[in-house]
Amino acid sequence: MAGRPRDERARNVILRRAADIASQDGLEGLSIGRLATELGVSKSGLFGYFGSKEELQLATIRTAMGVYVEEVIKPALAVPPGLERVRRLCESWLSYSQRRVFPGGCFFFAVTAEFDARPGRVRDAVAAAGLDWIRFVARTVEDARQLGELAGDTDADQLAFELISFMENANAVSLLHDDPNAYERARTAIRNHLAARAEAG
Incomplete structure (x- = not known):
């Protein structure tokens, strides 16, 4: 029993490094x-933790999800429901990507592109995480609409799609072109988009 906390700490260190690698080189690079x-x-010690490459990949996704919740979701939930929570959620995501919490930018942006057309358990785990995120953004938008802080005819799913597109494009442009200004452009786009929907209400 005494060895288990140490083993768990070691496993967490391994998986956090694995998530860093996957954010740059993909899960197949693990x-x-x-x-x-x-x-x-x-190698035998690591094999004892995971048993197979697929199990390592799945455990890495779970670790990345934990980091994502801490960096993006929890800061937004600290704000009461409404338009300010939507803003905080977007800012938390942009900050998470801009600060390179994972060295390759957003972990899930990287692995989604890698596995979107590959069937299997790893793709299913990536897809489930992505769907949870989309639904959370949409629910946050819908809360703001129901509170009267966004126009009554706001389509929460559509607005969530647009906000996520701004955020992911900032991530992609900043990485590909080494352009830190991409984040400020995304912030401006999000601010203008939300202001337009608020004024329409």
Whole structure:
């Protein structure tokens, strides 16, 4: 029993490094051998934690989800429902990407592009995480609409799609073109978009 907390801490260190690697090189870029080399541990020891590359990939997704919740979701939930929560949610996401919480930008942006057309358990896990995110943004928008802070005819799913598009484009442009201004452009676009819907109400 005494070894379990230490084992869990070691596993968490391994998975956090795995998530960093996957954000840059994809989940297919993960291997038990590579992690063992980078962390200075034995391959057999790592194999004992995960058993297969697929299990390593799935565990890495779960770890990344935990980081995402802490960095993006919880800060938004600290704000009461309404337009300000929508703003905080968008800002939390942009900050998470801009600060390179994962060195490759948004972990899920990277692995979604990698697995969107591949069937299997890893794709299903990535898809489920993405759908949870989309639904959360839409629900946050819908709360603001119901509170009268956005126009009554606001389509929450459509507005969520547009807000996510602004955020993901900032992530992509900043990475591909090394352009930090992409985040300010996204903030301006989001601010203008939400203001227009609020004024329409």
